[in-house]
Amino acid sequence: MHSNLSLSDIDARIIECIASGESTISIATELYLSRQGVEYHVSKMFQRLRVPNRPALIAKAYCMGILTADAWPPEVHK
Numbered sequence: 661m662h663s664n665l666s667l668s669d670i671d672a673r674i675i676e677c678i679a680s681g682e683s684t685i686s687i688a689t690e691l692y693l694s695r696q697g698v699e700y701h702v703s704k705m706f707q708r709l710r711v712p713n714r715p716a717l718i719a720k721a722y723c724m725g726i727l728t729a730d731a732w733p734p735e736v737h738k
Contacts (some may be wrong), residue, residue, distance in 0.1 A: 680733040
């Protein structure tokens with residue numbers, strides 16, 4: 661069951677990084693964003709997926725088929 665939710669490449673990478681346990685600063689460095697830029701993308705995903713926090717975001721991403729559990733680190737289905 662794959663979601664109709666379309667993620668930008670940045671959102672997909674941020675979800676993968678969060679699911680891998682990376683910190684906001686680590687994600688920002690890896691993706692050449694500011695810490696606030698990462699938080700902005702995360703908060704927008706909270707709104708779109710109607711979740712209150714990062715653990716819920718990752719759980720819902722798995723439930724919706726956005727993330728796959730076939731590999732480590734987790735990957736977004738494209």
